[in-house]
Amino acid sequence: MSSNQLNSLNTSISYLKGVGPKRAELLQNELGIFTFYDLIQHLPFRYEDRSQFHKISDISVDTYALQLKGKIVSKKIVGVGRNARLVVLFDDGESKIELVWFKGGKWIMSQLPVDITVVVYGRPQNYKGKWNIPHPEVERADQYDKRGGGGLHPVYSSTEKLTSRGLHSSGLGRLIRVAWAEVRCEVDETLGDDMLAMLQIPGRAEAFEKVHAPKTPQEADRALKRLRFEELLYLQLVLLKQKQEVTVDLKGVRFESVGEKFNYFYKENLPFALTGAQKRVMKEIRADLNTGSHMNRLLQGDVGSGKTIIALMTSLLAIDNNYQACIMAPTEILAQQHFNGITELLGEMDVRVELLTGSVTKSARRPILQGLENGVVDIIIGTHALIEPAVKFQNLGLAVIDEQHKFGVAQRSKLWAKASTAPHVLVMTATPIPRTLAMTSYGDLDCSVLDEMPPGRKEIKTVHRTDANRLAVHNFIEKQILEGRQVYVVYPLIEESATLDHKDLMDGYESLTRRFPLPKFKLSVVHGRMKPNDKEMEMHRFAEGRTQILVATTVIEVGVNVPNATLMVIESAERFGLSQLHQLRGRVGRGGEQSYCILMTKDEFSSEARRRLETMCRTNDGFEIAEVDMEIRGPGDVMGTQQSGVPDLQMADLMRDRDLMVTARYMASQILDDDPKLEKSKNQILKINLDRILEDRPNWSRIS
Numbered sequence: 209m210s211s212n213q214l215n216s217l218n219t220s221i222s223y224l225k226g227v228g229p230k231r232a233e234l235l236q237n238e239l240g241i242f243t244f245y246d247l248i249q250h251l252p253f254r255y256e257d258r259s260q261f262h263k264i265s266d267i268s269v270d271t272y273a274l275q276l277k278g279k280i281v282s283k284k285i286v287g288v289g290r291n292a293r294l295v296v297l298f299d300d301g302e303s304k305i306e307l308v309w310f311k312g313g314k315w316i317m318s319q320l321p322v323d324i325t326v327v328v329y330g331r332p333q334n335y336k337g338k339w340n341i342p343h344p345e346v347e348r349a350d351q352y353d354k355r356g357g358g359g360l361h362p363v364y365s366s367t368e369k370l371t372s373r374g375l376h377s378s379g380l381g382r383l384i385r386v387a388w389a390e391v392r393c394e395v396d397e398t399l400g401d402d403m404l405a406m407l408q409i410p411g412r413a414e415a416f417e418k419v420h421a422p423k424t425p426q427e428a429d430r431a432l433k434r435l436r437f438e439e440l441l442y443l444q445l446v447l448l449k450q451k452q453e454v455t456v457d458l459k460g461v462r463f464e465s466v467g468e469k470f471n472y473f474y475k476e477n478l479p480f481a482l483t484g485a486q487k488r489v490m491k492e493i494r495a496d497l498n499t500g501s502h503m504n505r506l507l508q509g510d511v512g513s514g515k516t517i518i519a520l521m522t523s524l525l526a527i528d529n530n531y532q533a534c535i536m537a538p539t540e541i542l543a544q545q546h547f548n549g550i551t552e553l554l555g556e557m558d559v560r561v562e563l564l565t566g567s568v569t570k571s572a573r574r575p576i577l578q579g580l581e582n583g584v585v586d587i588i589i590g591t592h593a594l595i596e597p598a599v600k601f602q603n604l605g606l607a608v609i610d611e612q613h614k615f616g617v618a619q620r621s622k623l624w625a626k627a628s629t630a631p632h633v634l635v636m637t638a639t640p641i642p643r644t645l646a647m648t649s650y651g652d653l654d655c656s657v658l659d660e661m662p663p664g665r666k667e668i669k670t671v672h673r674t675d676a677n678r679l680a681v682h683n684f685i686e687k688q689i690l691e692g693r694q695v696y697v698v699y700p701l702i703e704e705s706a707t708l709d710h711k712d713l714m715d716g717y718e719s720l721t722r723r724f725p726l727p728k729f730k731l732s733v734v735h736g737r738m739k740p741n742d743k744e745m746e747m748h749r750f751a752e753g754r755t756q757i758l759v760a761t762t763v764i765e766v767g768v769n770v771p772n773a774t775l776m777v778i779e780s781a782e783r784f785g786l787s788q789l790h791q792l793r794g795r796v797g798r799g800g801e802q803s804y805c806i807l808m809t810k811d812e813f814s815s816e817a818r819r820r821l822e823t824m825c826r827t828n829d830g831f832e833i834a835e836v837d838m839e840i841r842g843p844g845d846v847m848g849t850q851q852s853g854v855p856d857l858q859m860a861d862l863m864r865d866r867d868l869m870v871t872a873r874y875m876a877s878q879i880l881d882d883d884p885k886l887e888k889s890k891n892q893i894l895k896i897n898l899d900r901i902l903e904d905r906p907n908w909s910r911i912s
């Protein structure tokens with residue numbers, strides 16, 4: 209945080225006593241530790257609690273490790289050869305427990321004092337219903353007292369390579385203590401007194417001191433909290449500052465009037481009452497649009513939550529103010545669907561909507577491009593084709609970007625460049641992002657959430673079945689079809705195993721055609737080896753209800769909207785990620801009928817896969833699923849590498865410190881609301897440090 213300060217915090221660790229060039233290199237490569245400051249920021253990941261003596265009777269399944277005081281009653285080697293082990297009976301005055309060594313028994317036996325008070329520390333294990341402690345540390349109590357053995361012992365994460373050079377946890381601890389002695393006087397405070405008091409956390413120097421050598425667990429907790437909070441608070445201050453820049457400093461076009469088209473649509477064309485969530489989101493958007501600042505909003509809503517109507521109504525606001533709107537989708541199918549949906553919603557209204565994708569022919573393209581340039585086209589819907597240089601707008605005021613996960617940052621900024629004033633941006637995603645992640649990865653965007661489904665939507669019933677149940681599953685498929693419904697059967701397709709996956713799909717398809725023969729049943733199949741045109745045709749056949757089963761690879765993940773489809777069978781479901789399963793399931797349950805999802809697996813799969821399947825069976829809530837997904841995969845993987853935007857945190861952790869992040873976010877926004885430029889004297893400490901950070905990292909990743 210203070211790398212431009214000239215002091216020993218930034219001294220290279222190669223100058224630290226006990227660290228030569230070899231160790232320095234290892235510390236850099238293995239743990240990213242370059243300076244003294246990096247080293248003291250290497251916080252313990254747990255503590256051995258030596259602050260108190262427990263009783264043997266305290267031991268339970270929840271005991272990680274514990275410290276006991278008492279006497280050794282007896283010791284003997286039991287068994288022979290490879291089974292030989294040292295068994296020591298230990299008595300804490302109330303009860304007894306066995307201490308066991310499977311290795312080095314003879315030597316240890318000779319060292320252990322009988323009938324003298326000793327301190328024992330170790331991790332109990334339950335063997336056939338009885339507790340014992342394998343390989344504990346044992347020390348004479350008088351020696352333990354003499355060296356001041358109490359307190360909490362920090363445990364640091366290390367690596368195999370470091371350990372082989374003597375830098376296991378306690379070796380690292382020693383280095384940290386040496387480094388700390390060097391820099392302790394140079395650690396500046398970065399939080400105001402009022403904040404420390406309010407959160408009941410220690411000052412910075414004290415926190416570093418305590419975190420590496422706490423006396424009690426409470427002391428350690430407060431010190432950890434302080435350091436993690438500080439990191440999260442500054443992260444949020446940086447993000448909110450960036451947001452300030454794009455919203456306040458970068459002026460947006462003002463949509464002052466809610467005009468004729470919006471009102472007409474609302475009164476005459478709206479085919480249903482908006483859900484509470486839709487109304488709330490429209491209010492949030494309208495508030496953004498007429499302040500004169502720039503809208504940069506992320507709209508999250510599960511599949512089917514009704515994002516399209518929000519995109520359309522926001523576009524109408526733009527049109528009413530004489531601006532054009534564009535809606536960009538990641539695939540042709542999706543763009544086409546938006547186009548169909550939106551033209552249908554608009555009905556006879558006098559709004560000119562055009563579709564521009566890669567497959568629009570040159571001759572059809574010319575009038576569209578002209579219309580955009582001279583302003584007669586009001587809404588343009590399309591794919592990447594929209595960011596090509598040939599596309600020029602007369603007056604672009606709004607860019608709606610659907611399923612933004614598929615778009616890179618660079619692509620979005622190309623859209624921006626198409627207007628003299630940056631258009632308002634509404635990013636829509638059906639992949640819910642856990643709240644804390646949204647606060648960081650999209651910390652400079654405002655967030656709106658459609659957390660309410662349109663009425664009448666039934667929960668999709670989800671079950672897990674294995675190959676043994678296949679007959680029953682086929683019968684269920686048949687039942688759905690005979691009731692007039694349609695069915696998806698989805699197979700995984702993973703590049704590394706593409707050939708095998710393709711075979712699985714074709715085998716599955718063949719066995720389905722035998723079970724569901726013509727002419728009574730009709731099947732479609734769509735896979736990656738088909739020509740785009742053939743794929744499209746098969747999809748259409750299914751969409752139009754001419755076939756009843758669509759066998760496909762995950763290509764249907766985004767796209768197709770077939771309300772009559774009520775059953776989704778996912779083959780090899782154990783191979784899909786959670787968010788993918790959730791997206792796939794979202795293909796059904798789009799009509800009024802009860803819908804189902806069957807997750808097919810082999811008999812055996814990993815415990816992680818089990819957790820995914822259980823989560824799917826338990827809930828339909830995309831946000832809950834996203835939280836579990838983040839727990840399983842970690843924040844980086846959830847966001848994907850393409851534009852992860854997951855900050856590189858030294859001390860805090862997005863998963864573990866979710867609550868602290870919420871506090872930091874809240875406090876940071878309070879501070880900036882109250883004092884946007886950090887001019888008040890109580891905020892000087894924040895301003896100084898924030899400026900330092902911003903100076904150090906001029907290119908902090910920006911999302912849009």
Ligand code: ADP
Nearest residue numbers: 480481482483510511512513514515516517662
């Ligand atoms: P999303 O894009 O969020 O997945 P859509 O905008 O495609 O969802 O909407 C899904 C379906 O729900 C569409 O058929 C749409 O007409 C319908 N719908 C949207 N909002 C409502 C509402 N408030 N009441 C009833 N149906 C709605």
Ligand code: MG
Nearest residue numbers: 512515516610
């Ligand atoms: Mg949609």
